[in-house]
Amino acid sequence: MLTFNDITVQFGGLTAVNSLSFEVPKGQIYSIIGPNGAGKTTVFNCISRFYTPSKGSILFNGEDLIKYKPHQIINKGIARSFQNVELFTKMTVMENLLTGLHPLLKKNIFPIALNLPSVKRMEKDARDQAYEVMDLLNITDLANEKVSNLSFGFQKMVDIGRAMIVNPQLILLDEPVAGMNPIETEKISELILRLKNELGYTVLLIEHDMSLVMKVSDAVTVMNFGKKISEGTPAEVQNDPVVIEAYLGEVETHVAAK
Numbered sequence: 006m007l008t009f010n011d012i013t014v015q016f017g018g019l020t021a022v023n024s025l026s027f028e029v030p031k032g033q034i035y036s037i038i039g040p041n042g043a044g045k046t047t048v049f050n051c052i053s054r055f056y057t058p059s060k061g062s063i064l065f066n067g068e069d070l071i072k073y074k075p076h077q078i079i080n081k082g083i084a085r086s087f088q089n090v091e092l093f094t095k096m097t098v099m100e101n102l103l104t105g106l107h108p109l110l111k112k113n114i115f116p117i118a119l120n121l122p123s124v125k126r127m128e129k130d131a132r133d134q135a136y137e138v139m140d141l142l143n144i145t146d147l148a149n150e151k152v153s154n155l156s157f158g159f160q161k162m163v164d165i166g167r168a169m170i171v172n173p174q175l176i177l178l179d180e181p182v183a184g185m186n187p188i189e190t191e192k193i194s195e196l197i198l199r200l201k202n203e204l205g206y207t208v209l210l211i212e213h214d215m216s217l218v219m220k221v222s223d224a225v226t227v228m229n230f231g232k233k234i235s236e237g238t239p240a241e242v243q244n245d246p247v248v249i250e251a252y253l254g255e256v257e258t259h260v261a262a263k
């Protein structure tokens with residue numbers, strides 16, 4: 006469904022992603038792991054078209070995404086949640102979910118300006134979609150709660166919900182359990198599995214939490230210094246000496262920094 010062909014991304018002299026190729030099959034949970042600074046988020050920023058690679062192509066259902074602008078990517082069926090929760094904290098859960106639809110509503114600006122009856126209908130449809138998402142997340146009772154009153158785990162749910170509301174084919178999740186306690190992590194891992202099993206989404210997951218990756222992934226690509234150093238099933242990459250070494254390197258760097 007999504008194919009990276011020999012993608013390279015450079016920032017000045019730094020090569021953040023180096024000749025990276027991988028393929029995400031439809032209907033799978035595909036994870037990208039690797040130490041900090043490996044280039045994982047840069048991969049997402051290429052798909053979202055925030056960054057333009059200096060080399061290579063990104064095919065989504067056979068079509069090269071490079072020719073599209075960031076706001077067009079959502080219309081292609083690709084939605085994203087960010088590494089840091091970026092919600093409107095003074096707004097309610099319902100209002101935040103509705104903001105997920107804005108990129109799609111833009112093209113309907115004429116009926117909105119003219120206040121046609123079709124607008125009322127659109128508003129109702131949008132609210133119905135938001136309730137559907139809240140239902141899936143089991144947070145319907147929080148519809149009118151301000152996001153600032155929610156725990157971090159629930160804020161992340163809303164963040165993912167905002168990506169879900171457009172009913173994407175592919176959902177990109179960047180470290181969805183970072184900073185979460187084990188109970189919150191468990192909830193999100195169940196949600197990720199449901200995205201695949203109940204909603205038929207394809208999920209591309211960046212994650213640091215190994216137990217989550219091992220639990221939910223069908224396949225894993227491991228990156229280090231912008232390159233793919235290993236690829237396979239969770240068990241395969243977990244036992245790959247090259248991967249173990251890359252993570253040991255990270256631990257040593259942390260220790261040295263202290």
Ligand SMILES: Nc1ncnc2c1ncn2[C@@H]1O[C@H](COP(=O)(O)OP(=O)(O)O)[C@@H](O)[C@H]1O
Nearest residue numbers: 016019021039040041042043044045046047048
């Ligand atoms: N916009 C940018 N400008 C300059 N350097 C960047 C930019 N985005 C990322 N980088 C650099 O690219 C490398 C990979 O970053 P990133 O993709 O965020 O890694 P990861 O998500 O794996 O931790 C890092 O060295 C980072 O500092």
Ligand SMILES: [Mg+2]
Nearest residue numbers: 045046047088
């Ligand atoms: Mg990152």
